[in-house]
Amino acid sequence: MLNVLDNAQLKQLESTLYGVIEDYEVDAGQQRQDNDDGLLATFIAAKRLEGCSDKTLIYYERTITAMLNGTSISATRIRTEDLRAYLTMYQQERGSSQITIDNIRRILSSFFAWLEDEDHIVKSPVRRIHKVKAAIRVKETYTDEELETMRDQCPTSRDLAMIDMLASTGMRVGELVKLNKADIDFGERECVVQGKGNKERVAYFDARTKIHLRDYLDRRDDDDPALFVGLYAPHRRLSIGAIEARLRQLGAALNIEKVHPHKFRRTLATKAIDKGMPVEQLQHLLGHQRIDTTLQYAMVRQTNVKNAHRRYIG
Structure with missing residues (x-):
């Protein structure tokens, strides 16, 4: 108000404001x-x-x-x-x-x-807090023997189809639970999955998965649109937690350590890299937004480095 009021008026304004707000308590x-x-x-x-x-x-x-x-x-x-x-x-x-x-x-x-x-602050206080370094640990994958053991010992056609879908597509478990029967194209052996950020991409499965998936669907007598449902009525869509629990049970029964959905994804990525798949194609296959995420899978097996050394250096 300095541009509008003189000193006497400002003094009167100050006195009036104090008189009005003295009965109020401001809770900062x-x-x-x-x-x-x-x-x-x-x-x-x-x-x-x-x-x-x-x-x-x-x-x-x-x-x-x-x-x-x-x-x-x-x-x-x-x-x-x-x-x-x-x-x-x-x-x-x-x-x-x-x-x-x-x-x-x-x-x-x-x-x-x-x-x-959004101009609420001048500068982010996190700018000077750098990325926290963590030890890089080699993450485990399934061996061929473990995968075959799980397939051979599956008690239901649903579990067999579920394991094959995870192992051959490398999709996330969150993508698996969203799949409907209508999403499956058996002719092209592919399906459209909804990934992170609601981004859609095509995932591919092999011939063995096609056979086991068809066998599972032919045995179902419910009308739920979901691809994977509970074994008992009312046969509702499986949740992420239900699939994780089922795989843990299967792993415990077969003496296979750390059986969980993401391990199938890591196993597929590792095999793809071992066989020479370009990282850019693997990135698209897995639905990674950043190639840095895909490159983490390239460091899984030390044997890759050892074999390359013997081949190119001696």
Whole structure:
């Protein structure tokens, strides 16, 4: 009001304002909470618009909310030092792995980068927090013997078809549970799967899978459109948890360690690389957005390096 009022008028305005607000108590904490809730809600809406799945959005919201509660500082006032202290405390209290801490860092980076883009803050405080280095561990794959043992010992045609689909397509279990019978093209031995971010791609299966899948579908007497359903009435679509539990049961019965859906995907990728499939084609086959993700599979087997050394160097 300096451009409108003179000093005497400003003094009178100040006195009047004090008289009006002296009976009110301002809850700064509640203001901060309301502001942060609004920013977080808008951020989640923006990520939903970008195509993030509900599962991803829930993970984002929980991670960011935990950080805001853990620091007790407004999102627009958090500094790099505050976030470093929070991540250190989080790791110490929970014994979290380096990978978990880096996942949190990555989510916070996305949130604060959005705040910067939307002009809520001048600069993201996560910029100076670098990627957390984690030890690279060789992840296990199924041996040919283990795959054949699982196929031979499957108690139902459904389980056999399910294992073959995972092993021959390399699809994610979340993609498998979304498949309908109508999605299968037996003539071309392919199916359209809905991957991350609701992106569709074509997945391919082999002749053995075609035979076992047809046999399973011919035995079904329900009218559920889902490709894989429960064995007993009302034969509803299988969930991710149900498939994971079934595979664990099968692995325990056959004395095969760590039987889970993603291991089939890793096994297919490893075999493809061993046989010389170009990484760019494997990336498309697996539905990876970044080739860096696909390249992780190229480091699975040390025997690749050993054989190459013997072939080219001696």
